[in-house]
Amino acid sequence: MTGSQSYKPPYTLTSAILSLVAEISEAVGRITALSHDAGGLRLRRINRIHTIQGTLAIEGNDLSQEQITAILEGRRVVAPPREIQEVRNAIAVYDRFDQWRPEYEADLLEAHGLLMQGLIHEPGKYRSGGSGVLGGQRVVHMAPPPGRVPELMGRLFNWLASSREHALITGAVFHYEFEFIHPFADGNGRMGRLWQSLILARWHPLFADIPVESMILEHQADYYRVFQESTNQADCAPFVEFMLNMIMQTLNTYTPQVSPQVTPQVKRLLEVLRGEMSREDLQKALNLRDRKSFREVYLKPALAEGLIEMTMPARQSSRFQKYRLTHSGRRWLGQKPRENKTG
Known part of the structure; x- marks a missing residue:
């Protein structure tokens, strides 16, 4: 110096x-x-x-x-x-x-x-x-x-x-x-x-x-x-x-977080999500008809906790939007990482 x-x-x-x-x-x-x-x-x-x-x-x-x-x-x-x-x-x-x-x-x-x-x-x-x-x-x-x-x-x-x-x-x-x-x-x-x-x-x-x-x-x-x-x-x-x-x-x-808060509804969503699935596919797999309830109780909490992610984050309202597990979601389920398709 x-x-x-x-x-x-x-x-x-x-x-x-x-x-x-x-x-x-x-x-x-x-x-x-x-x-x-x-x-x-x-x-x-x-x-x-x-x-x-x-x-x-x-x-x-x-x-x-x-x-x-x-x-x-x-x-x-x-x-x-x-x-x-x-x-x-x-x-x-x-x-x-x-x-x-x-x-x-x-x-x-x-x-x-x-x-x-x-x-x-x-x-x-x-x-x-x-x-x-x-x-x-x-x-x-x-x-x-x-x-x-x-x-x-x-x-x-x-x-x-x-x-x-x-x-x-x-x-x-x-x-x-x-x-x-x-x-x-x-x-x-x-x-x-x-x-x-x-x-x-x-x-x-x-x-x-x-x-x-x-x-x-x-x-x-x-x-x-x-x-x-x-x-x-x-x-x-x-x-x-x-x-x-x-x-x-x-x-x-700044809000410290200790672990993902997984409700029973989010748990069900993670368990049925395979690969990349649309909202309609997820609702069908969960046997849910109410779109608003699905979004508020299942989809939004899973997204907020970083357990799932959008395939098209820059176009959130796209009719081609799909969802997939994140690394955190897979880890929570105890699964091995899977390959995700990219655009």
């Missing part, structure tokens, strides 16, 4: 920031007490999809959570090749989430190389040209010249390794400083959000499963506004406070 060991990013610990740190810590403890390991893999998968969709959507990728799920499961998706590649790369990066070490600059470069493989000329290498932060179509910040990037990143990682602040503060400060330096030709937003999550996950593993990116997406204009405000003030406190608010709001919507 290069640069001064005494470097400290400019930030003020406001009363609002300290209050949010206490509130988030309390919320994390409460959620941890309610959580159980059963169902953890399922919840992590759902939230990982939310995370990938959110962080890519901020950068202009239009693929839905259903399409990302299809790519994750190896099914065919009709979409722009670049957007599909972005999703595949993000899946590969988040699959290695537990392996990346946030204090290692080499890991950041390796993660960027995987994230941007096939998308830019030199993935995993610091930029050699000018760059800036875009808020929509507007430049909100011109980054330092490329010749200073290695030194600035070295100083930032030295600070990260020696920081004695709470991880909630350290993560948000790192995120801001990373975006200020904007070290790569592309992928900076995705990497900054990923690395903040890594820093937080080192403090508490719950943050490997918290899709803060989805909340940032809902407040995207404010995300760029507070970044510019922090830059204008030469103090990243506004950005830190914003990110802590996003974390708090995400935690407020």
Whole structure:
């Protein structure tokens, strides 16, 4: 690593920031007490999809959570090749989430190389040209010249390794400083959000499963506004406070799940579902005539628990729609995985 060991990013610990740190810590403890390991893999998968969709959507990728799920499961998706590649790369990066070490600059470069493989000329290498932060179509910040990037990143990682602040503060400060330096030709937003999550996950593993990116997406204009405000003030406190608010709001919507809630009706549905079946076929197999009752009591609960899935998630009302067991549904039934036909 290069640069001064005494470097400290400019930030003020406001009363609002300290209050949010206490509130988030309390919320994390409460959620941890309610959580159980059963169902953890399922919840992590759902939230990982939310995370990938959110962080890519901020950068202009239009693929839905259903399409990302299809790519994750190896099914065919009709979409722009670049957007599909972005999703595949993000899946590969988040699959290695537990392996990346946030204090290692080499890991950041390796993660960027995987994230941007096939998308830019030199993935995993610091930029050699000018760059800036875009808020929509507007430049909100011109980054330092490329010749200073290695030194600035070295100083930032030295600070990260020696920081004695709470991880909630350290993560948000790192995120801001990373975006200020904007070290790569592309992928900076995705990497900054990923690395903040890594820093937080080192403090508490719950943050490997918290899709803060989805909340940032809902407040995207404010995300760029507070970044510019922090830059204008030469103090990243506004950005830190914003990110802590996003974390708090995400935690407020986070509901731990212990296992799929399988009612007798859902159990019957899973037991009659063979391969891919239409609504009419399922009702006939269950000997049910009432379409509304079937939808509300059988179909919707099974979909909500992730036990079955649509074959055409992007066209939910299609008359050609069919349903099939998910991996979770097959596992619940104690079956071996079966091949699913794809379009």
